[in-house]
Amino acid sequence: MAIDFEIPADAKAVRERVRRWVHEECIPAEKELLNRPYKEVLDELRKKARAQGLWCPFVPKEHGGMGLGPLANALVQMELGESYLGALSLNTQGPDDATIMTLLEHGTDYQKEKFLKPLLNGEKRICYSMTEKAAGADATGMQTRAEKKGNSTYVLNGEKWFSSAASVADIALVMAKTNPDAPRHQQFSTFIVELPNPGYNILRDIKTMAIEGPYSHILGGGHSEVQIKDLEVPAENILGGEGNGFNMGQHRLAYGRLRHGMHNIAMAQRALDLATKHVTSRSTFGEKLSKRQGVQWMLADCATQIYISRLMLLHIAYKAEKGMDLRQENSIAKVYLANMVHKVVDTAIQLHGALGYSQDTPLAAWYTHIRSQRLVDGPDEVHRWTVGRNVVKAFEKFGTTASAAGGDLL
Numbered sequence: 237m238a239i240d241f242e243i244p245a246d247a248k249a250v251r252e253r254v255r256r257w258v259h260e261e262c263i264p265a266e267k268e269l270l271n272r273p274y275k276e277v278l279d280e281l282r283k284k285a286r287a288q289g290l291w292c293p294f295v296p297k298e299h300g301g302m303g304l305g306p307l308a309n310a311l312v313q314m315e316l317g318e319s320y321l322g323a324l325s326l327n328t329q330g331p332d333d334a335t336i337m338t339l340l341e342h343g344t345d346y347q348k349e350k351f352l353k354p355l356l357n358g359e360k361r362i363c364y365s366m367t368e369k370a371a372g373a374d375a376t377g378m379q380t381r382a383e384k385k386g387n388s389t390y391v392l393n394g395e396k397w398f399s400s401a402a403s404v405a406d407i408a409l410v411m412a413k414t415n416p417d418a419p420r421h422q423q424f425s426t427f428i429v430e431l432p433n434p435g436y437n438i439l440r441d442i443k444t445m446a447i448e449g450p451y452s453h454i455l456g457g458g459h460s461e462v463q464i465k466d467l468e469v470p471a472e473n474i475l476g477g478e479g480n481g482f483n484m485g486q487h488r489l490a491y492g493r494l495r496h497g498m499h500n501i502a503m504a505q506r507a508l509d510l511a512t513k514h515v516t517s518r519s520t521f522g523e524k525l526s527k528r529q530g531v532q533w534m535l536a537d538c539a540t541q542i543y544i545s546r547l548m549l550l551h552i553a554y555k556a557e558k559g560m561d562l563r564q565e566n567s568i569a570k571v572y573l574a575n576m577v578h579k580v581v582d583t584a585i586q587l588h589g590a591l592g593y594s595q596d597t598p599l600a601a602w603y604t605h606i607r608s609q610r611l612v613d614g615p616d617e618v619h620r621w622t623v624g625r626n627v628v629k630a631f632e633k634f635g636t637t638a639s640a641a642g643g644d645l646l
């Protein structure tokens with residue numbers, strides 16, 4: 237198979253349009269947030285974006301999106317990650333985007349009409365409540381129970397925490413155990429819950445280590461601790477059928493992991509640009525920092541990791557385009573890209589000296605936000621465990637580990 241890294245012309249063109257959109261509209265609009273209400277600024281941006289055909293990048297055209305395939309979407313997401321209004325302006329922000337994907341794939345006609353449509357129109361937001369204090373990395377440890385009341389209603393009781401954007405959401409997807417006697421991965425179902433709801437009681441937005449800006453609670457929506465008490469959900473709101481919650485959750489997480497990775501590349505690139513701008517203007521001991529070999533090595537290490545990251549994502553996008561199994565690469569990339577952005581932002585802080593530690597550059601806020609990347613959507617250790625198991629399996633099956641280490645590239 238010939239390897240061709242040429243990006244198809246249509247994907248290149250859409251990337252260009254989105255790059256211009258982010259630089260000409262989103263980054264300037266960030267400043268407007270200081271003087272004008274958030275909703276006004278975002279509504280204006282969204283109206284403009286939609287009028288230009290920039291809307292819900294991966295959503296099929298018949299549902300009002302741009303219908304981009306995995307490669308074009310990855311390129312677009314990498315651009316959007318440059319501004320914190322980027323993804324929001326195209327209605328492709330997390331956690332909504334991956335959940336939209338699940339509704340598209342598994343929703344009934346009724347669910348699509350009632351819940352998906354307003355999400356695709358940008359009128360509503362949705363959050364995802366799987367993790368509990370009781371269980372996170374091993375989601376099959378969830379304790380929230382759903383019990384049937386008659387034929388038409390389920391009643392849920394339990395707790396959730398770290399439900400991102402719950403406090404700004406109009407809908408929640410809530411996972412709960414419907415059948416404790418079923419095999420482990422078939423015990424859980426996903427329920428569509430309309431918010432606000434007395435049975436879905438947001439106790440607090442959990443204070444985290446992330447530095448908050450004036451709009452963090454709206455943009456990110458915080459991460460909520462939720463009490464689920466006698467929460468009544470109509471049976472028609474089960475998504476994907478009883479017992480299928482876990483598989484659907486994994487499908488959603490797979491996309492979410494890559495989206496984080498795409499945005500990480502954009503952030504890392506900005507951090508390396510900031511670092512390079514700084515070292516080319518700052519002198520110590522009579523010489524520009526950029527002339528020092530030690531500093532050049534630091535920049536080189538960052539460039540290397542960003543380059544590897546881009547290649548990983550392109551390869552995964554390629555596999556997705558072809559409908560190939562990409563689970564191993566997805567886990568490898570999830571861990572690598574989270575650590576990559578950590579390393580690059582950390583290096584940029586180091587090279588800025590005390591200025592990097594201050595909040596006068598965006599680096600400190602980025603640093604505190606990206607720490608979560610090594611935990612969310614499966615902690616590093618769990619992905620590395622899976623990857624390692626696949627290495628052993630490959631060896632046992634083929635006598636070589638190549639197929640678990642990107643070997644099908646060769």
Ligand SMILES: Cc1cc2nc3c(=O)[nH]c(=O)nc-3n(C[C@H](O)[C@H](O)[C@H](O)COP(=O)(O)OP(=O)(O)OC[C@H]3O[C@@H](n4cnc5c(N)ncnc54)[C@H](O)[C@@H]3O)c2cc1C
Pocket residue numbers: 331364365366367368369371372373374397398399400401459608611612613614615616617618621
């Ligand atoms: C910013 C943020 C946003 C989030 N958003 C959401 C959301 O919107 N919806 C949602 O449902 N959840 C969300 N989560 C929760 C997230 O998915 C969980 O935190 C994650 O799955 C880890 O679960 P846990 O925190 O319970 O850690 P635990 O399961 O308690 O694990 C603790 C640590 O133990 C180690 N570990 C665990 N298992 C293994 C193993 N098998 N081998 C080796 N080491 C292991 C890892 O280092 C891990 O970090 C969010 C979390 C954060 C931080």
